[in-house]
Amino acid sequence: MTLCNPVWRSARTHGRKLVFALGFAAPLLLLAPWGTAPAQAQNNSIFALRDTETEELLKSFEVPLARAANLDANAVHVYVMGDTTVNAFATQPQDIFIFAGILLWVKNPSELIGVMAHETGHLSGGHLSRGSDAMSKAMIPMLLSLVVGAAVMIAGGGEAGLAIMGIGQSIAEGKFMQFSRIQESSADQIAAKLLLATHQSPMGLLHTFQRFAQEEAMASSKIDPFAASHPVGQDRVGALQSLVDSSPYRDVPDPPQSVRALSMVQAKLAGFILPVDQVLRRYPVSDTSAPARYARTMAYMRKPDLQKALSEINSLIKDEPDNPYFYEVLGQIHVMMARPALGVPAYQNAVRLKPDAPQLRAALATALLASDDPAQAPAALSNLKAALLKESEDPFTWYEVAHAYSLMKNQPMADLATAESNYNGGNYRQAVVFAGRARRGLNQGTPDWQRANDIIGAATAQAAQQGH
Numbered sequence: 001m002t003l004c005n006p007v008w009r010s011a012r013t014h015g016r017k018l019v020f021a022l023g024f025a026a027p028l029l030l031l032a033p034w035g036t037a038p039a040q041a042q043n044n045s046i047f048a049l050r051d052t053e054t055e056e057l058l059k060s061f062e063v064p065l066a067r068a069a070n071l072d073a074n075a076v077h078v079y080v081m082g083d084t085t086v087n088a089f090a091t092q093p094q095d096i097f098i099f100a101g102i103l104l105w106v107k108n109p110s111e112l113i114g115v116m117a118h119e120t121g122h123l124s125g126g127h128l129s130r131g132s133d134a135m136s137k138a139m140i141p142m143l144l145s146l147v148v149g150a151a152v153m154i155a156g157g158g159e160a161g162l163a164i165m166g167i168g169q170s171i172a173e174g175k176f177m178q179f180s181r182i183q184e185s186s187a188d189q190i191a192a193k194l195l196l197a198t199h200q201s202p203m204g205l206l207h208t209f210q211r212f213a214q215e216e217a218m219a220s221s222k223i224d225p226f227a228a229s230h231p232v233g234q235d236r237v238g239a240l241q242s243l244v245d246s247s248p249y250r251d252v253p254d255p256p257q258s259v260r261a262l263s264m265v266q267a268k269l270a271g272f273i274l275p276v277d278q279v280l281r282r283y284p285v286s287d288t289s290a291p292a293r294y295a296r297t298m299a300y301m302r303k304p305d306l307q308k309a310l311s312e313i314n315s316l317i318k319d320e321p322d323n324p325y326f327y328e329v330l331g332q333i334h335v336m337m338a339r340p341a342l343g344v345p346a347y348q349n350a351v352r353l354k355p356d357a358p359q360l361r362a363a364l365a366t367a368l369l370a371s372d373d374p375a376q377a378p379a380a381l382s383n384l385k386a387a388l389l390k391e392s393e394d395p396f397t398w399y400e401v402a403h404a405y406s407l408m409k410n411q412p413m414a415d416l417a418t419a420e421s422n423y424n425g426g427n428y429r430q431a432v433v434f435a436g437r438a439r440r441g442l443n444q445g446t447p448d449w450q451r452a453n454d455i456i457g458a459a460t461a462q463a464a465q466q467g468h
Helices: 052-068 100-105 109-124 127-154 158-197 203-219 233-246 256-273 276-282 290-302 306-319 324-336 340-353 358-369 374-390 395-407 411-424 428-441 447-467
Strands: 009-011 016-018 030-033 048-050 077-081 088-091 095-099
Touching: 048 052, 048 077, 052 077, 052 109, 052 158, 052 256, 052 324, 077 100, 088 109, 095 100, 095 109, 100 109, 100 256, 109 158, 109 203, 109 256, 158 203, 158 233, 203 233, 256 276, 256 290, 276 290, 290 306, 290 324, 306 324, 324 340, 324 358, 340 358, 358 374, 358 395, 374 395, 395 411, 411 428, 411 447, 428 447
Parallel strands: 077 095
Antiparallel strands: 009 048, 016 030, 088 095
16 A cells, blocks of 8 residues: 555655564664565565554553663654564664564464564663674674785685685674574573563463474474574573473463454454455455454455445444544545545544544544645644644655645645655655745744754755765
């Protein structure tokens, strides 16, 4: 779905992809930046998914862990990545990335919480900054080998020079992998302690790595433990087993509300990201459970078969008339059917039930603006400003603010909002252009005029840096 989809939509992040799963981001082991549009549209780039329901669930799991780790829970951000790889990792400053694949892979909340506890362990243990130092130290022998190897090759020893270079690279890789194994084991230990401190069962953490170990064993019967970036599966399981056995919360079950919430999020995500035919096989029409109907709703929206999607979501609303996320989906279906006027009351119900959710307010504003009726612009702008109080850097929200001001015939403010959208989306040169237009139309000395100047200064510096 596109950037303007208010149910699931892609979002720009400042993170980068790591080459191994369930780890921490080592600055020199990073690949291309995240994309800003779905993977199929950008040659398999990875994108962040925005969905209030999913983010609220992950936040409810992460906040107790962050607090137990003496981290600022408000400063720890959890992102959902639109990729089916079974993967999760942490990056600086305090960001955790959970891939769609691992959300669909876990069997219960305790397994997902175990993964998040592990990543929180990396943040708590300061592994990210140490990883940078370790990588720098590991690079020294490789760089030296390159210099020596090049000298040998110049002197005529081609094969010998290449061999020297290879030795240096192997030493560097071995040093960093050794460091990584230590940090992974440390994160496991911290995770177990966090689960103990929060009175949660560590069985999910153990089961997760037992499953990894089983899959690892099936993949290869001979794995060199010193060549792996993580401890070998069975060794990792053995190290965790004693911690699990000694926990007084070992057999504490997952709360029923968490089990149900995760099953709904998994169904919603499956319906959004998996092939439609696969979704309908996994959640056949004969399955009338709430998760199955939710998954089919999302799949029918993508097919598209909007009448069937409408039927499924209405059945869910009938069962749960106070679920804000069902009204959000209902609003989206009406918008997709080119009936935004019918989508507005659905989104209003979602906002009424969850007024502090910025994405729901932005979705309501989008529906209000879809008719291009100037009379709807003030209400839309009010909701957008409320959303920006929570998420001031969201490019899509600023884009809609520009739309609202344009309908209200306030071009300078529309230009300023467009500048904000471009700046937060990383398009710094366009941010300078629109901020310049806004400055010429705004009253000199006002806060908005000063903001236009600030954007010009900051965006100019960023554009110059990009030019390098």
